[in-house]
Amino acid sequence: MRVFVISFLVKSLGAILVPGSGAGPQNRTQWRLIMSEKLPLLFIPGLSCNRGLWENQLNYFDDCAETWVAPLPEFDDLGRIAEAILAEAPAQFAAVGLSMGGYICFEMYKRAPERFLKMALMSTSVSADDPALARRRRLMVRRARSHGILKTWREAMERMVHPERAQDTQFLDKLVRKTFEVGAEAFCKHQIAMAGRPDYSSVAASVTCPTTILAGEGDVATPVACHREIANLIPHASFNVIPNAGHLPPLEAPDLVNMHLENWLFEHRFAIAAE
Structure with missing residues (x-):
């Protein structure tokens, strides 16, 4: 049919x-x-x-x-x-x-x-x-709460983009501003969620x-x-x-x-x- x-x-x-x-x-x-x-x-x-x-x-x-x-x-x-x-x-x-x-x-x-x-x-x-990545997520959570979310995420941002964009400060700064809009608590909670996923x-x-x-x-x-x-x-x-x-x-x-x-x-x- x-x-x-x-x-x-x-x-x-x-x-x-x-x-x-x-x-x-x-x-x-x-x-x-x-x-x-x-x-x-x-x-x-x-x-x-x-x-x-x-x-x-x-x-x-x-x-x-x-x-x-x-x-x-x-x-x-x-x-x-x-x-x-x-x-x-x-x-x-x-x-x-x-x-x-x-x-x-x-x-x-x-x-x-x-x-x-x-x-x-x-x-x-x-x-x-894997255990190493889960530990790294939890370390980022602790660092975000002690040093601030924007600094923490900015340090990690270069590995999130293509190598040709790794030094594109204008593009990276735009990404950091998106993190500011989402907020530190969401960042921390979601890192924990991903570390525990099946x-x-x-x-x-x-x-x-x-x-x-x-x-x-x-x-x-x-x-x-x-x-x-x-x-x-x-x-x-x-x-x-x-x-x-x-x-x-x-x-x-x-x-x-x-x-x-x-x-x-x-x-x-x-x-x-x-x-």
């Missing part, structure tokens, strides 16, 4: 939607005219990030998706954060998670897989922190919604190998490496991120409409 419905929709448009074929809707404007409702697109930030992390994506997709940015409550448990987001999020959504936002995606999927239409993950991992390999293997994985080519915090592992676990996931980007591709390479997210968001759109 579902195949018939999709076939009818495609034939009614007079086009077979094969990626790269040149047939069918080729851009967001055409998709927008075909679909009667915008797809809810939920962006989940990473540590010490907020709406500003997704500024380029929010502007780009505003005309063709119903964009949401998840708040990150000051909890020291990722499961509680996931539950708080699910309590207020749309009934169903396409989720985009970066870094800690990726871990939260897994926690949300574990609780409510039926609410995910699609999933995009970047700068993240399925692995739990391994998400089994959750990733259970994902059935269309998924894409984006890795920054110069990401030191979560190297490309971490993303390839996720892509191998999630059935039929697509995988792309973003050149000249580190741990923050939405800010470092916004045009490429937008292109990959657009391909992911509108691929198989008829299948979603026919559910």
Whole structure:
């Protein structure tokens, strides 16, 4: 029945939607005219990030998706954060998670897989922190409380971006200001939450919604190998490496991120409409 419905929709448009074929809707404007409702697109930030992390994506997709940015409550448990987001999020959504936002995606999927239409993950991992990394997080928490959050995060910021941006003081200062907006308590609580997170390999293997994985080519915090592992676990996931980007591709390479997210968001759109 579902195949018939999709076939009818495609034939009614007079086009077979094969990626790269040149047939069918080729851009967001055409998709927008075909679909009667915008797809809810939920962006989940990473540590010490907020709406500003997704500024380029929010502007780009505003005309063709119903964009949401998840708040990150000051909890020291990722499961509680996931539950708080699910309590207020749309009934169903396409989720985009970066870094800690990726871990939260897994926690949300574990609780409510039926609410995910699609999933995009970047700068993240399925692995739990090893003892050394967990200790380093707790040390950063102590240092943030004794020396201040901005100084602590500024010292760590250089390894969060591509090496070519490591000395770009204007760009790094912009990131530090985002940390100021989020606040010290959120930084500390979220570091503790990540230090105690479980391994998400089994959750990733259970994902059935269309998924894409984006890795920054110069990401030191979560190297490309971490993303390839996720892509191998999630059935039929697509995988792309973003050149000249580190741990923050939405800010470092916004045009490429937008292109990959657009391909992911509108691929198989008829299948979603026919559910």
